[in-house]
Each structure stands twice: as C-alpha cells, then as structure tokens.
Amino acid sequence: MIPEFGTFSLILALCLSIALAVVPLVGASSGNAQLMGYARPLTAGVFALLTFSFGCLFYAFWTDDFSVQYVANHSNTALPLEFKLSAVWGGHEGSLLLWLWILACWTFAVSIFSKEMPQEILARVLAVMGIIIIGFGLFVLLTSSPFTRYLPNFPADGADLNPLLQDPGLIFHPPMLYMGYVGFSVAFAFAIAALLSGKLDAAWARWSRPWTNVAWVFLTLGIALGSWWAYYELGWGGWWFWDPVENASFMPWLIGTALVHSLAVTEKRGVFKNWTLLLAIFAFSLSLLGTFLVRSGVLTSVHAFATDPTRGMFVLVLLAITVGGSLLLYALKAPSVKSDSNFTLVSRESFLLVNNIILTVVCITVLLGTLYPLIVDALGMGKLSVGPPYFNAFFVPFMSLLTLFIGVGTLSRWKRNGGQMWRTLGVIALLCVLAGIATPFVYAGAMDWWGALGGGLMAWVLFISFRDVMNKVANKTDKLAAVFKLSRAFWGMVLAHIGVGITIVGITMVTIYNDERDLRMAIGDTMTLGDYSLTFTDVRKIEGPNFISDQGVFEVTLDGRPYTTLAPEKRFYTTTRQIMTEAAIDPGLFRDLYVALGEELEDGAWAVRFQFKPFVRWIWLGAIFMSIGGLLAAMDKRYSRKRMGAAKASS
Known part of the structure; x- marks a missing residue:
C-alpha cells in the first residue's frame, strides 16, 4: 500500500498546487489580504505531501519492493543501502520526483524566510512557484510515475543500479545540481511577480538576490562534484569533456553568474532592470533546457542515465510555455521599466555590463555547439559532433577577457572614475x-x-x-x-x-604539464614518470557486495625511496554484467598520481595508465x-x- 500512498500524495499535492497558483494570485490582483494569506499554508501543504511521497519511494527501495517497476529496474537485494538512496534518483522517474520535491523545498523555504516581505509580492512569487509545481506534477503523474506496479507478477530480484551510479559522489551530485537548477526558479518567480505588479525597484532586487546567490552556490558545487566524479570514476583522468550533458548544467551557471552581478547593480544603483529580468528568465529556462536534454533521449552521454524521447516532449512543451509566456509578459511590461540613475562609460556599472555581455556570449557559444548537431540530425543532414577544439577556441579568449574585466570592475567606482x-x-x-x-x-x-597567461591571470585576480x-x-x-x-x-x-x-x-x-604513460605491464614490470617509479607487484581477486574485482597492486617510489601503494580495480558487476574501472589516486595539493587498470592482455599482462596531474585539485578548490x-x-x-x-x- 505504501506506493499507492505515494501516488495519492502526489495527486493531493497537485490539487493544492493548483490552489496555490490561483488563490494568492487572485488575492494579489484584487487586493484581498485573506486570499493572499492562503499562500503560506498551501505551500506548507504541498511541501508536506511531496515529502511524504518522496519518503514512500525511498521506503520502497529500502524494503526491496520489486513489485514497483522503478525499484525493480534500478535496485537489487545485494545493493548497499547508501546506493539504494542514490538509486531513488538514479533513473528517469525518481529523478523527476526529486526535481519536484526540491522545487517544493525551495517554495516552502521562500514562504518561511520571507515573512517580512510585502504580502502582495510574496503571494505572487509563491503563486508562480505553484504554477511551476503544477507543470512538473503533471509530468510525473501523467508520464513518469515512479510508483507503477508490476502486477500480478513481479521479479524476485531487481536489475541493479547502473554501476556508474554506484559511487559516493553520485549520492550528492544530482541533488546538488538540482538544487541549483530548481533554485533559479525562485529568481524567475521574483522576476515574473515584479512584472505582474509593475514594481521593479531596488527592494525587488534585494529580496531576490540572496536566493539567487544560494542557487548559484548549489549549482557551482553540483558542477564541481560532477567534474570530480568524472575525473576519478571514468578512468580517463579528465575533469571536463565538453560533454553535452556537462554543457547543459554549465549554461545556466554562466547566465546565473551574470544574474548575480546584474542583481547587485540593480539593487545598488537602480539600473540594468530589463537586463536583470531577462537573465532571471533565461537562467531558469536554461535549467529546463538542461532537464530536457538529459531526460529526453536526444543526447548520448555517460551522464545521461535516464532517457525517454516521448516523455522528453512533455519537458519541451513545458519549456516552450515557460519561455514563451515569460517573454510575452516581458514584452508587454518592459517598456514601462526605467532605470533610476545614469552612469558614464568609465564606471563600475559599465564594466559589470561588459562582464555580463561576455558571460552571455560564452553561453550562446556553448548553446550553439550543443544544439547544432541535434538540429542537423533532426533536419536529416547527417550526424556530426562538436568537440573540444570548437569550445576551447571561444572559451579561452573570452574567459581571459572576462578575468581582465573582473579586475577593472572590482577597482572601479560607481557612476564615474x-x-x-x-x-x-x-x-x-x-x-x-x-x-x-x-x-x-x-x-x-x-x-x-x-x-x-594562466599565472598572469591568477596574479591579476589576487x-x-x-x-x-x-x-x-x-x-x-x-x-x-x-x-x-x-x-x-x-x-x-x-x-x-x-x-x-x-x-x-x-x-x-x-x-x-599533465604527463601520462599508457603501457603493457606484467607483474614485476616498472615504469617511470618524472621522479616517480611504478612497479606492478600483484593482482588480487576482491569480492564486493554485488561485484567481483581484479585489483592491481602498484608500489610507487619517489627518487628511489618507497612512497606509497596504489590499488586500482577492474570491477565486474554480476547482475548487470558490466565492467567498470576504479582508478587509484594519490592526492596532493600540488599534484595527483593517477593509476587506472585497463584490459587484461595475454600472458597475464595488463594495460595500465599512469598519470602525473599537477594542480588538478585547484580546479575544485x-x-x-x-x-x-x-x-x-x-x-x-x-x-x-x-x-x-x-x-x-x-x-
């Protein structure tokens, strides 16, 4: 009965979100304080019901309820409990329920921590958030319910979680990323509420700014966690691949960064109001686009774990309504929006505007590189890929220029210099x-x-x-x-x-300065990389809860003296029949030693990759x-x- 309770809670939450979208908005339009007062209790109700529904899904994983299709497809009795937690959002249906629950969390947080906000503004903001909850609530209930049953018969055991997701980093990475994605819905809601009310002053920016900063922080951490996971889990030793799914999270981060700075100018100087509104709209729109790209099946990526083209169409329609509706409202209201002050060409306002333009141009460049292959494929013009050379050719010069303007803008004064x-x-x-x-x-x-160039730019910032x-x-x-x-x-x-x-x-x-060696090594062989030597001493059989592993043992010496032992693995997951690489890393502030075990070769030899990666941890630091x-x-x-x-x- 627990899964049915979860579905029922979802239905009730959808009903309350409809009331949340309508009642406070009517109250704000008519000036009815009683109707506006319903916003907070309705928000609390939606949050409680979605929390209960999400808890029901976790309970189904915890108890190995394989009568639930989603549990049977993404879990297994041998799966460790911590990975059963990540399995809750390891597939399409669960990840969308997580999206919806986090949206309810943000909405509830706004209602709790904005008690001093004018009632009319809060009512409109929560109503807009309610409209977004309706869209995703319908998405989950109509196309992506995680509570669908296998009836009357169901499997005795599950298909297991994708081995790529059986990692501690993936317990935290998706929630962090979604907290950032969904967090921009708050800035979007404030922008729409401001357009509806016609009150775009410094107070509006002041209310919106801390929420936007927190969302940006979560998205930054989510992207960093994803980069770190790719670095140590995929066995390549790379930290960024310009993968389309990576780009899907990077684009709202770029626009969100511009939004953070634009809100600061709007709050302090009363300018960039139109620019700030557009950035708030596009930051959330790009978050929806990222959800569409990852969940629609149009992309092939090691990060796109859950795909379904038919259900992706629902997100595309939701994206079109969000972007089209908000831009239409902006077009109707923007002519009445005026800046409160002027500034000269050589001023902090001007330099921050240049920064925002650069960030927007970089985002457009990444967007074109991500979508162009999809457009060409959809038009039947063949298949092509846009790789790192394209992105780096634009990204490096533009970001170098951005860093220079960061410095100029920091030391400049408001209005004139x-x-x-x-x-x-x-x-x-x-x-x-x-x-x-x-x-x-x-x-x-x-x-x-x-x-x-890199050293000079860091010195410039410092x-x-x-x-x-x-x-x-x-x-x-x-x-x-x-x-x-x-x-x-x-x-x-x-x-x-x-x-x-x-x-x-x-x-x-x-x-x-990255240095690497890819060699064939048998037990007893030694390779040298700079001051380090790596000796292959043994291969051990390791048995895990749901996998068996070949673990290589490598003794590392530094300048001829024993330094450390590294033990990379090649894991075979028995249920999914998949092979995964588990790299061994000796971390350091100024360098990492990275060893990955490749395929087993003839005569007991193995393919081995040994890398020296200077300053790699500074990326995440x-x-x-x-x-x-x-x-x-x-x-x-x-x-x-x-x-x-x-x-x-x-x-």
Missing part, C-alpha cells in the same frame, strides 16, 4: 605580466605562453583583490580591525574572485572558494529579517 584607478591598474598589470612570465620558469624551467581590501580600509586608523569589519557581501565577492583565479591556475597547469563567497554574500546582514523589515517600512 578618475585617473587614479588607471594608474593603479597599470602598476598591477605590470606586476602581473612579470608574475605570469615567471610562472612557467619557476615550475618547469622553460617558457610556455599558456602557462604565463593583486586586484588585495588592492580592493586596502582601498576599503585606507581611511581607517586601525586598518586590521577595519578589515575584519568589512561586510560579508564584500568578503564573499573577494573569495569568489579568488576562487576564479585558483581554478584558472588549476586548469592551466593540468592542461599544459577554486569552486569551493567561489561557493563560500556566494554563501557569505547571501548571508550579508542587510538581508536579515530586521533589515528587510526596515526596508519594507521605508518603501
């Missing part, structure tokens, strides 16, 4: 050129222009950030104390920009810095309830 800024930037630029040229010589003893801190406390008597009194939003910006610099160095160094910065900005004191209430009273 004087000559002092350019003199300061000139000195910093000279120091960065010297630091960039020194980087490849210090690391490798020889000049490399790409290495110099020097600019340091100078910005010094400017903030220049007129203070106790400068050290003043540093600690700077706002969380300011430190969030500093940490996020430093994170960008750290990631740039990681990408640059691992791309240029930079993402952590960015995420901490985003959280600090969202936790700034001016977004507290007390200050929000004061802002409400003043408006």
